[in-house]
Amino acid sequence: MAEKKNHAEHAHGEEHLRKKHLMLDPLPRGQMNAMVMESMHTTSWKFWAVFGLLAAITAYGLFYSWGVMIAEGLGVAGVNRPAYWGIFLVNTVFWIGISHAGTFISAILRVFKAEFRRPFTRAAELMTTFGLVQAGFSIFMHMGRVWLSYWLMPYPNQRMLWPNLHSPLSWDLLAITTYLLSSTMYLFLPLIPDVAMARDRSTGWRKTFYKILALGFRGTEGEWTHLRNAMNIFAWAIIPVMFSVHTIVSWDFAAATRPGWNSTIFGPYFVVGALHSGMGAVIMVLAIVRGTMKNMKYFIRPEHFEAIGKLMLIISMTWAYFFFNDYMVQWYGGDKWTKQLLHFHEAGPMGWMWFVMLIFNVAIPWAVLWNRKWRSTPWIVFTVGLLINVGMWFERYIIIPISLSINRMPFTWRLYQPGIEIPLGIGTLAFFILLYMAASRLIPLIPVWEVQEGQMAHELKKYGRETVVTVSELE
Amino acid sequence: MSEKFSRRDFLKLAGVGAATTAVLTGCGPASRYVKREPYMQMPEYNYNGQSTYYATTCRECAAGCGLIVRTVQGRAIKTEGNVNNPLNLGKTCARGQATLHGLYNPDRVMDPLKRNSRGGESTEVMDWEAAIQVVADALKNNKPEEIAFLMGMAPDHLFDLATDFANATGINAPVRFGALGMFEARATLSKASENLFGEASLPFFDVGGAQVVFSFGANFLETWLSPVSYTRGFASLRESKTKQRGTFVQFESRMSQTGGKADEWIPLRPGSEALVALAIGRLASESRGGPMPRAFSSVDPLEAASKSGIKLETLEHLAEMFAGSNNALAIPGGAALGQSNGLAVAEAVLALNAISDNFGKPGGVYFSALAPNQAEYQGPASAKEMVELIQKMFDGKIKVLFVHGVNPLFELPTSLEFGGASKYVSQIISFATFPDETVREADYVFPDHHGLESWGYQRVTTGSAQPVLSGAQPVVSPYYNTRATADVLIAAAQLAGGIFAEALPFKDEVEFLQSKAASLMNAADGSISAADINTFMAYFQQHGGYWKLSDARGIPNAVDVLNRNFSAEEAQFEGEGEFFFVPFVSPTLAEAGANKPWLQELPDPTTTVMWNTWVEMNPETAHELGIENDDVVKIISEAGELEVPVYVYPAIRPDTIAMPFGQGHTAYGRYAEQRGVNPADLLGQHFNEAGDLAFAGMKVKIEKTGKKQPLSRLESMMGVYGIGLGEE
C-alpha cells in the first residue's frame, strides 16, 4: 500500500510536493505580506463575542475572586493541613510547562535548523510569554500575604534584609524572572522585521504602534546581520535557561523531605513533562489559528501537524520512560511512607486520576500518533493535545495536593478539596486565551520574513525523472 | 510604705514579684472600696509590662482547685494552678485554663434583666436598686416555706450564706445540684460508705500509692470528683523510677479516656459489675488461701463469667493479679453506679478492697478529709431529691425560686420535668452570669459576677489529704454591670427588714466571709494564722485559701465488711431496644463548658471530635446495621428521641452505644447554642437505691435517617482508621 502511495506521489510530482510543503509553495512577497495583514484585520463578531466572554470570565475568575481571597485569606481556597499547597501550584507548574513549548520550538528547532518550524515559531513563543504571565499570577495567588511579595526580591533596605538564597523558592523566582525576560526578548527580536512590514502597511494608531515596536528597522544588510547575530545568541542562550527553569521548579519538590517528592529524577522528568504539555498546547493553538483565522490554511498545513505529532509521540515515550523510572526506584526503595503514598495514588479516593493521567499521557498518544494520516489531521491532534494537557495537569495534581495528603504523621492525613482555586484557575486560562486573542489582532502571528527566507532557500530540482528538494544555507 | 522607699526599689520589688510569681494580696481591682490616688502613684498593676498575680479558686467545677491568675493592667491573661494549694499543687485541667473565655465571653448577662414573658426573647434592663427591691419583695410577700433556693455545687460560701439565711428565717433549706454530681453518683458513693463503714462520707481512693488499681467505671482522669488530683495520683501509680510501675485495669462497657490509659481494658456487660467484683473477690480469696469470706462465698465465678461476657481465665488472671499485690485498690464509679443496682455495685467494689485490707493505708481507701470549716460531709442533692423539689413546685408549694450556679433545664433530664414544674412557680429569679436555658425561663436574672470577679471560698470535698478551704478573690474588677449574689441577698434582706435583716447582719459579702473565716484565725495546724481578721483575710486571699498542714483523711471502719452479704443481682434496664445506652460527661466540656470557644475547639480525648455531639458505636454493629461514620441516626428511648451523627468507635461493646453530655444547648451563648444534642433528653425517671439517677440504666433503639453530618475531627480517618486509603 505504501508503494502504491509513493507511486501516486510520483504521478502528481512537483505539484503535489508544492501543495504539501509550505517551503516549496512560494507566493509573491507582497501577496504574502498582504495575507498576513489581512488575517490580523479580519475580525468577525464571533471574535468579539468570545473576547467579551473571556474578558468577563477573567474579570470575575481572576481579578474579583483574587480580590476576595486577598481580603478573606486563603481560607476561601481548599488548602489545609497537610495539603498546604494546592491547585495554585499545580497551575503554576502547568503554565510554566506550557511556556516550555515556545522556547523548545523556536530555539531548539531553530538551532537544529528544523525547517518545518518556520510558520509557527511566533505562535509558540507567544505561548511562552503569556503562559509565564499565568504562572506568575498563580504563584502570587498562592502566597498568604501577596501584598508583601516584593520581599522575595533582593532590594536594598535599611534593615539589611535579604531573601534566603538557600530556598528553592528563591531560585524559582530568579529562574522564572530570567526566563520571562529572556523569552520576551526572544519573542521580540524576530518580531522586528514583521512589525516593520506591518508599519509600512498601516495607518493611524496602528502605524504609531508598529513604528515604536519596529525600532526603526528598515531592512538594511547591517540591520539584518545584527538581528541575526542577536537571535542566534538568544536561541543558544535560552535553551539552558529553559532547562533550568523547570528543573528548578522540580527542585521545589525534589529538595523537600516529603515522601514521594524526594526524587533525584524529578529535574528531567519535569522538563519532559513540560514539553509534553507544551507541545500539546502548541498543536491546539495551531489547530485553532488555522481553523479560525483568515489565510492561515496557506501557512499552517497538515505537514506541520504531522511533524509536531511525531515530536509529541517521542516526548510521550520519553515521559513514560521517566515516569516509570521514578516510580520504579521509589517503589523498590521500600520506604514505608513512600509505598503508602504510591498505593494512595493508585487506590486512594483520587485513584481514577492516576489512571486517567497514564491513559491521556501515554496510551492515547501512542495509539493515535503512530499513524501519519491521523497525526496530520488537525482535529485529531487537537484532541490528543487537549487530552495530554488534561493528563499533565492531573500529573501535577497528583504530585502536589494528593501527595501532600500522605506524610510521616498519619494522624494528620487529610484530603484536599479545592475551593476558590477553581474560578481562579479558570480565570488564568481565560486570561491566557484573552491575551492570545488580543495579540493575534496586533502582531503578525506568522513570522512572514522567516517563511519567505525559508522559501527562498528551498528549491525543487529535477535530476532525470526524480524531483528533489534542495535547501541552500543562508547567511 | 515609708518615704525612703524609692521608685527604683519599688520597681525592683515589683520585678521580683512578677518573676517568682509572688502572689499579691487583694488590693488591686479586688479592692472593696474605691480609693482615689493621684496618677503619679499608680498601683503596681498599672505599670506597663508588669504582671500582677492573684490567687483564687477555679469555679469551672466544684473540686476547688487553687488558681493563680496573671493579670496585666487590670485584665486577666492566664490562669495557672496554685502551687501551694494541696489539692492541685500548681496544676489545672483544660477547663481551668479556659475559664478566661467565660470571663471575657461576649454573651454574658451584662445587666440585671426583667423578662417580659418566660421563654421569650424580650427583656428589660433594670437598675440594681429595682432588682434588690424585687428580691426583697419576693422575701417579704411570700411565706418563708414558699421560698426555695436551688444552687450549684460551687461556690460554698454562697451556699453557707443561703443555708444560714434559710435556717434563721424558716425558708426552705437550699438544694444543691449539679450534673457532674449526678454523673459521679456522689449520693451512691456516700450511701455505700454509710452502709459498709457506718459513715456517710465521700471515699477517697489513693490511686498514687497503689500497685494494682481496678476501676469499675470510675472515670477519675476526666471529670470524676477531682480530676486534677486523681490525675496526679495516676501519674505516681505509673511512676517507675523509684518503684515498680503500677498496673491499672478498667472495667467498663465503653472505653473512656480513663479506660484508654488502662493496661487491661475489660469490656463487661453493663449491669454485671457487682457480680464481676464479687467473683473476683471470690477468686482472689481462693488464691490467697484461708477461709472464704462470707461476702464472696455465694457467688459463682462461672456464672459471673457467662453473664458479664468476660472469660473465666481472664477473671482468674485478674483475681490473681489483685490477690498478688498488697497494694491493690478497687474503685467504683461512673456509669457502673448509674444503674438500678448502682448501690450494690458500689458496695461490692468497695468490699473488694477488704481483700488487700487497704482501708486507711497508703494506696487504699480513705474518707475524704473534711474541709476546715466543715463538720460533716454534705453531698449535693441526688436526682431523687431533685424530684422531691420538682414535686413541690408542681404542687404549688413553692412560689419563689432563686436559682444560682446551676442550669437545671439543661442539666436535669427532661423527663424529670423541671420545665413543667417551673410553670407552677410564680416567680423565678436567676443569678446566672450566663444567659442559659434556665435564665430564659426565669422572670428575672440578676447576674452574679464571674468566678474570677468574685469573693468566696470553696470547700475541697475530696482529692487532698489535708483539709482545704480554697479562697476566692476578684482578680479583675467586674467587666459588666453585675453584682455579687451574696451582696444582693444581704441588701435585699436588709430592705425586707425583720427576721430577714436579722438573719444576714452583714454590710456585704466580704464581711460575711470574714465572719465565716474568723473561727480559723488562730486554729491549730493551719497554713496561716493572724491576730486580727483583716490580716488573716489578707493572708487568706494572698495564699489562695486556708488549709491544715496534716493529713486528716478518715479511716473507714471496715471490720465487718467481709462478713456481710452482698447482692450480686444484675441491673435492670428500662426501655425497649437492643442497645445499652451509656451517656458520659464530655471530659473537655463537662456540664458548663460549651459556651467557651476554646473548650469547643479542644478535641475530645477519645474521639478527637470538636464542636459537636456524636454517638459511639462498635464497628461490627455499625457494619451490621449498614451505618458508616457521620451517618445521622435516630436514637429512641422511652423518654425521648434525638438525632446524632455516628462515630464508629473501636472500643465499645457491640451491644452498647455511648454519647457525651455537654452539648445540645438551646441557650447559653453563640458558641453553645444549636450545637449537638443533649443525651439527657433520652434519660427516663429511674433511680438506683441511693436515689441517684440510673443514667446508664436505659436500653434504646436506633433508626437510620439517611442523613449525613460530618463530624469535625482532629484525627485523620485515613491515618488512624485507614478509611479512604483504598483497598489493600
Place this chain on the structure above:
Amino acid sequence: MDIKISEVKLSEEQAGKWGLVIDQDICTGCQACVAACAMENNLSFVGEEDSGYGRSMHWIRIERFWEGEYPEVKMTPNQPMMCQQCGSAPCEPVCPVFATVHSEAEQLNLQVYNRCVGTRYCANNCPYQVRSFNWRDYERPEPLPNQLNPDVTVRRRGVMEKCTFCIQRIHQAQDQAKAEGREVVDGEFTTACAQACPASAIIFGRVDDPESLVSQLGRRSHGVKHLEELGTLPNVTYFKGG
C-alpha cells in the same frame, strides 16, 4: 523507624539548648496542655467547619491510635506533638524570606510573623506537621481580646505559626536572672503546657545542662526521638512505655 538514643548523644552530639521530655505512659490525653497553650499564646479558634478540615490552630496536639480489634483493643499511649525545635530543621532553609530561622542564642526555630509572606513551604517540609497557618482572620469578638497575652504577637491571616517553647517566658526568665546577676535556674519557669499538665507528663528545661531534670530524665534508656533518622536533631524526647 524510631531509633533509640544513647546517653551520650543527648547532651554532647546535639547542640540543643531547651528541650522537652514527654512521658506518654502517664499522659492522660486530657487536653489541659492544649488549652494552656491556646491561652498563653493567643491562638485563634477556627470553628467547627475549619477545624474539621485540618485548619485548627493547635500548636500542640495529642495523637492517639488504636491497636488490635475489639475486645482486645487498646488505645496507643497518647502522644503530644508540638514543634520539636529541631537542631537541623527542614523548615528553615526553604523559607525564601528568612521568616523561619534558627536562633543561635536559644537554639530554637523562630517564626518571624511579620516577615512571613505565607508560601507555606516550611509547613510542607516539616516532617512532624506541627505548623499551623492562619487561613483567615479568625474572629475573636469583644471582649474576648481582653484575655490576649500582651507578650505574644497576635497573628493575622496569611502567616505561619507554631510552638515557640513559650519563648516569651524564656526571655522573661533570662531578663530577670540577668537583672539579678545570676543564671536561670532549672525549673524556675516552664512552658504553658508543662505548667498545666496535671500528670506532669511534660517536663521542660535545658538539655545542654546534664544536671537539669530534662537531661536526667532524658538519659533513661528507652527514650525515643521522632523521625530522628531524617537527621532533624529534634529536642523533644518521648517515653512510650513504663
